[in-house]
Amino acid sequence: MTERERILAAVRGEIPDRLPWVPRLEFWYRARQRAGTLPSELRSLNLIELADRLGVGAYAVVPDFTDCPRETDMLDRALGIYNLPVLPYRVSLEEADRRVLRRDHETVVEYHTPVGAIRTATVFTDEMLEAGVSVSHIKEHAIREPRDFEVVGYIFSHLKVEPQVQGYLALRERVGDRGLAVAWLSPAACPMHHIMKEFMPIEQFYYTLHDCPAELQRLAEQMEPFYQRIREIGADSPAEVVLYGANYDDMLTPPPFFQKYILPPLRQYAEVLHAKGKYLMTHTDGENRRLLPLYLEAGFDIADSVCPYPMTACPLEEIREAFADRITIWGGIPSVLLCPTSTSDEQFRAFIDQLVERYARQSHLILGVSDMVTADADWERLRYITEKVASIV
Numbered sequence: 001m002t003e004r005e006r007i008l009a010a011v012r013g014e015i016p017d018r019l020p021w022v023p024r025l026e027f028w029y030r031a032r033q034r035a036g037t038l039p040s041e042l043r044s045l046n047l048i049e050l051a052d053r054l055g056v057g058a059y060a061v062v063p064d065f066t067d068c069p070r071e072t073d074m075l076d077r078a079l080g081i082y083n084l085p086v087l088p089y090r091v092s093l094e095e096a097d098r099r100v101l102r103r104d105h106e107t108v109v110e111y112h113t114p115v116g117a118i119r120t121a122t123v124f125t126d127e128m129l130e131a132g133v134s135v136s137h138i139k140e141h142a143i144r145e146p147r148d149f150e151v152v153g154y155i156f157s158h159l160k161v162e163p164q165v166q167g168y169l170a171l172r173e174r175v176g177d178r179g180l181a182v183a184w185l186s187p188a189a190c191p192m193h194h195i196m197k198e199f200m201p202i203e204q205f206y207y208t209l210h211d212c213p214a215e216l217q218r219l220a221e222q223m224e225p226f227y228q229r230i231r232e233i234g235a236d237s238p239a240e241v242v243l244y245g246a247n248y249d250d251m252l253t254p255p256p257f258f259q260k261y262i263l264p265p266l267r268q269y270a271e272v273l274h275a276k277g278k279y280l281m282t283h284t285d286g287e288n289r290r291l292l293p294l295y296l297e298a299g300f301d302i303a304d305s306v307c308p309y310p311m312t313a314c315p316l317e318e319i320r321e322a323f324a325d326r327i328t329i330w331g332g333i334p335s336v337l338l339c340p341t342s343t344s345d346e347q348f349r350a351f352i353d354q355l356v357e358r359y360a361r362q363s364h365l366i367l368g369v370s371d372m373v374t375a376d377a378d379w380e381r382l383r384y385i386t387e388k389v390a391s392i393v
Helices: 003-012 026-035 047-054 126-130 148-157 166-178 191-199 202-211 213-236 255-275 289-298 316-323 345-359 379-391
Strands: 089-093 097-103 106-113 116-123 137-140 159-163 183-186 241-246 279-283 302-306 328-334 365-370
Touching: 003 166, 003 365, 026 047, 026 126, 047 166, 047 379, 089 213, 106 148, 116 148, 148 159, 148 213, 159 213, 183 213, 191 202, 191 213, 191 255, 202 213, 213 241, 213 255, 241 255, 241 302, 255 279, 255 289, 289 316, 302 316, 302 365, 316 328, 328 345, 345 365, 345 379
Parallel strands: 183 241, 241 279, 279 302, 302 328, 328 365
Antiparallel strands: 089 159, 097 106, 106 116, 116 137
16 A cells, blocks of 8 residues: 555555555654754655655645745734645735734734734744744734724724635645655634634633623634635645644633534535535644543544643543544554653653554554654654554554
8 A cells, every 4th residue: 555545545544555644744854954954875865765765755734834935824823824835725904904024034924904904923942943833822912902803803804814725735746655644734623713823822822801891702603714715725726635624622612612613614614524424633632631522522533732641641542442433543652752862762662662563553543653753753663653554564
């Protein structure tokens, strides 16, 4: 089987000829490039060639947010608006003027509209760059006082969202049968989740949700047409798998919040995609124990970046039992296991040996590193996992 066939077989509940092994290498690769510490035999390779050299599937799920050839591609990142060539849609701002100031690794954007102005600022710190991080930190949020709600609502009420498939198709062609090109839509699963993630610090969000629910609900309603549009485009795209929503956690998105705001749109979108023969992936990279029953209700097909014990409270077996062969896990290897300063060779090998021997002949598992292979990961440990997976057929 090809890597693409293995991935899709696992999602369908079939048992592939061997366990799919598809780690996210871009952070490790970018950080090592910056530090000049890539092994000499890897320095001339791109990411797909690197995956080939390692003998793993080519990762094409969460996009590389540094791959933005146009100057404006990540300009609206602090608004939670992403414009990358590989996305199946492109967003344009209408009836809003930007004033942009770039200084070193900081970008300040002022948005001027007929109802007022807001200012955002994003930054890459040296620590972020050294770690290979691809998405900037929001230094100044869009909503800092009550009047900002109207401005943000106006901006989202005047967005133009159009399909663009060329970049996605080019990605799929580059990946070929070496992996599965996923159509990435949004890191938020609904407008309220978007507001929480992007527009204000989380403490401020929950205070506002308690004190001013009507204002938040009004803004969410103004943003809903944008979400409807990107969901439509994702459903009509040529992708077999669509990623929608990310970063859930027992504390940050607790069960009552998840059940009220996130579960319904995930479930509705899963039904839309299933009717078109497609699968829904969502990015579940936090503490998940109390959310596991709600994931089943949400009806999505793939839980991306599942991170088990010892980095979270849940052992992998507990997550698999909760998913009851209805949700495919993409992940399963905590990133700390690849770091010699965090885990001994003996601990690493014992974990990998037990995991691979236990799950190599089962479905609904695509082996990956959660959330990604970090800058301090050891190349030889990655090779060990590849050899272990290949040894069990």
